[in-house]
Amino acid sequence: MPKVTIYDTPMIDELENGEWPSFITAFKRLRDDHPDERINSMVGGLLGQLEHSYETRMGWWKGGTVSVFGYGGGIIPRFSEVAEHFPESKEFHTVRIQPPAGNFYTADILNQLADDWEKHGSGLQTFHGQTGNIMFIGSTTEQMQPFFDKLNSYGFDLGGAGPCVRTAMACVGGARCEHSCANEQGLMRHLVNEFQDDLHRPALPYKWKIKVSGCPNDCTNAIERADMAVIGIWRDEMKVDQEEVKTFVADKGRDYVIDNVTDRCPSNAIKLNDDNTLEVNNKECVRCMHCINVMTKALAPGDDTGVTILIGGKRTLKIGDMMGTVVAPFMKVDTMEEIEELVELTGEMIDFFAENALEHERTGEMIERIGLVNYLEGIGLELDPNMVSEPRQCSYVRMDGWDEEVKKWYDKKAEAATA
Amino acid sequence: MAAERPKMPIESGAPDGFQYMHPTMRRNFGLWKYHERPRPGVLKHVAHSGDEIYTIRVGTARILDVFTLREMTRIANELGDGFIRFTIRSNLEYMVDSEAKVAPMIEAIEKAGLIVGGTGPTITAPSHTQGWLHCDIPGSDASGVVKSMMDELIVEFKREEMPNRVHITTSCCQINCGGQGDIAINIQHTKPPKIAHDLVANACERPTIVARCPVAAIRPAMVDGKPTLEVDEKKCICCGACYPPCPPMLINDAVHTTLAIWVGGNHSNARGKPTFQKLVAAGIPNNPPRWPEATALVKRILKVYKEDAKDWERMNDWIERIGWFGFFEKTGLPFTKFHIDDWRGARNSLNASTHIHF
Incomplete structure (x- = not known):
């Protein structure tokens, strides 16, 4: 039997009860059953410190500075403030690793990651943290470089912090x-x-998060939490398979369709006809997704697809939660040239953020401070009524450049008409 | 012998997901036609080509030990097609190309102590933060709160019986890294930081901390001849923003750090525009190891929502229909002066109409 200190943990032992999988049971397996004494001991210390937190209702980790050669961030250092009581886990750093796009893995690559983490760390990992990193939780400063080198050798790279x-x-x-x-x-x-380069070497005023959701259901919560939300959308007509509509109505009944589909349309753009077909007013449809979500066989987004860009989403610190707001209602991203344009625009926005945000200010807060117009002009984005819920409502504004702005609008319209 | 110089990293960034993707998904990329849910926890997607992919969604403890991870990969390799992905709420998903593989996999998953569910109108896995386990500024634990709560909500993870999907989040400080949710259980500090004056000068860049305060309540000071900071306790909103960059501004407190419950956050653009969650209850004791008071309140709100909301109504849609008067009436929760916003933009949250619920 390995010589591992077993701390008394009456409080967290309570979390082994109940049917939902228990992380405490998982920790104890590593402490008691893992063949490597280093892991038994480190996770044993972790259990001791966690019990101490439960007893004192306080956290006992502090940060520090640890990274790998060539990078400036990506590792979340944790040093115990109660190391004299739980020396086995006195260093318990997390390695953030960028996941494959879409969070896809084979069982084999997960086994490979587990094998390598087991050699260098605690054997604990999370797929994924709130930003989206794989989090390898718990190891010492000296293990950071060899663990990273190993993962880096087969295609994984450090995340941002x-x-x-x-x-x-x-x-x-x-x-x-x-x-x-x-x-x-x-x-x-x-x-x-x-x-x-901007990810691995922290030098911006504060963080810059990018999230991509393929439709307005926004399953990555991009508008709520990303500085840059890229949301898939379409601008032509949504697709309606009237035969499938009729089948759906026959199955669920007209009342169900009226209550759960047409009545829920936010812009009253959809109507159930007497012959049990659906009529969609695509000019008034706001692409909210609700009817498509309910009738996945009958309804689908159109073919002329692209993305909407919303900028400035963030959580509470410092001036309160902010949603991203529209800065580009529609961009095509089918060809490499179009994708390059989006990448260039992103670069412009990161540069503008780097030059104009105050220290520890997110993009949304910067825009709140300088106004959206200054931001759009700084980036070179064109105005669009889709950027506002409503125009200005207070007359206290200086407008002596009105005629020039009107000319710009008509010039732009004329240019678009001849394009 | 000189130590070997470390090699420069390969800045490869986010790996290509296609190399780890099920071949049926690769082959039909962007060519899917519709999906169904044959049973809770299972999705069936059908491509225009006629190809099918079945997904089994699995709830986990989120923090995985290598034994659990290897059990999951063993199930994927021996009974499935060897492919796994994770949702943003840390549910694990197995993808297989035939219906025949689904039932044996579910049996093996449940035998391994994991939970199949979390699809459609369920209470899916809460997204949460690190808490006492790993964070340097936590007011509470996250895994423990979630484990205790899901022990009692597990039936709703396994059955698709809620009006619409329910996303729960928890956060261990007022930065709220857990994110927006239909229900959020978040830390609420109730006392200004206690300042360890003898440590400030060495640990903190004072002008940065002064600038960090959302309400300009912090100013430089001298205590016992040492440079430090002081807090105008009347102005202080107890947010804890000064604590991460300056650990001597001790905000966490074993007694006065409490929990609050917020409802109605919705990320989706479906029906209405995305919404932020709103405060409904506070003063809930931060009570390890199982936080029974927090779970009881969450269950009380969920019970009323489940009984009263119509199909497809998320928490925010339901409250929009019954009004906040209806919400407080139906849940029996007290409405206090703290529910009326006084932050920037607060006027937009007031009722400038005669739209009154009786």
């Missing part, structure tokens, strides 16, 4: 979802892999 471009996220997208309006995983990799 600190004031930098962060690890990006894409939904399952075209790989399995019929709502997909963009090559989510391709876009995500084009966008984040172009800026790996």
Whole structure:
């Protein structure tokens, strides 16, 4: 039997009860059953410290500075403040690793990752953290470099931490979802892999997160939490298979369809006809996805697909939660040239953020401070009524450049008409 | 002998997901036609080509030990097609190309102590933070709160019986890394930081900390001849923003750090625009190891939602229909002066109409 200190853990032992999988049971397996004494001991210390937190209702980790050669961030250092009581886990750093786009793995690559982490770390990992990293949780400073080198040798790279471009996220997208309006995983990799220098060497005012969702259901929560939300959308007519509509109505009944499909349309753009077909007013449809979600066989997004870009989403710190808002209502991203344009635009936005945000200010807060117009002009984006819920409502504004702005609008319209 | 110089990293960034993708998904990329849910926890996607892919969704403890991970990969290799992905709520998904593989896999998954479910109108796996296990600024644990709560909500993970999907999140500080949710259980500090004055000068860049405060309540000071910071306790909103960059601003407190419950956050654009969650209850004791008071309140809200909401109504859609008057009436939760917002933009949250619920 390995000589491992077994700390008394009456409080967290309570979390072994109940049917939902228990992380405490998982920790104890590593402490008691793993063949490597280093892991038994380290996870034993972790259990001791966690019990101490439960007893004192306080956290006992502090940060520090640890990275790998050539990079500035990506590792979350944790040093115990109660190491004299639980010395086995006195260093318990997390390695953030960028996942494959769309979070796809083979069982074999997961086994490979587990084998390597077991050699260098605690044997604990999470797929994935809230930003989207694989988190390998718990090891010492000296194990960081060899573990990273090993993963780096077969195609994995460190994630972001600190004031930098962060690890990006894409939904399952075209790989399995019929709502997909963009090559989510391709876009995500084009966008984040172009800026790996800004990801690995934190030098921005604060974080810059990119999330790609393939349709307005926004399964990556991009609008709520990403500085840059890229959301798949279509601009032509949604597809309606009237035979499938009739089958759906026959199965569920007219009342169900009226209550759950047509009445829920936010812009009253859809109507159930007397002959049990659906009529869609595509000019008034706001592409919310609800009817398509309910009738996945009968309804589908159109073919002229692209992406909407919303900028400035973030969570509470410091001026409160903010949603991203539209800065580009529609961009085509079918060809490499079009994708390059989106990557260039992203570069412009990161540069503008780097030059104009205050320290520890997110893009959304910067736009709140300087106004959206200054942001759009700084980036070179064109105005569109889709950028607002409503125009200005207060007359206290200086407008002595009105005629020039009107001319710009008509010039742009004329240019679009001849294009 | 000189130590070997470490090699420069290969800045390969996010790996290509296609190399790890099920061949049926690769072959039909972007060419899917529709999906069905044959049973809770299982999705069936059908491509225009006629190809089918079955997905089995599995709830886990989120933090996985290598034994559990290897059991999951063993099931994938021996009974499935060897392919796995994870949802953003850390549910594991197996993809297989035939219906015949589904039932034996479910049997093996459940035998391994994992939970099949989380699809459609279920209470799916909560997204949560690290808490006492690994964070440097946590006011609470996350895994423990979630484990305790899911022990009681597990039936709703396994059955598709809610009006629409329910996303629960938890966060261990007021930055709220757990994200928006239909229900969020978040830390709420109730006292200003206690300042370890003798440590501030060495640990903190004082102008940065002064600038970090959302309400300008922090200013430089001298205590016992040492440079430090002081907090205007009348102005302080107890958010804890000063604590991460300056650990001597001790915000976490074994008694006064509490939990609050927020509802109605919705990421989707379906029906209405995305919404942020709103405060409904606070002052809930931060009570390890099983936080029974928090779970009880969440269950109380969920019970009313389940009984009262119509099909497809997310929490926010339901509340929009019954009104906040209806929400507080039906749940029996007290409405206090703290529910009325006074942050920037607060006026937009007031009722400037005669739209009144009776």
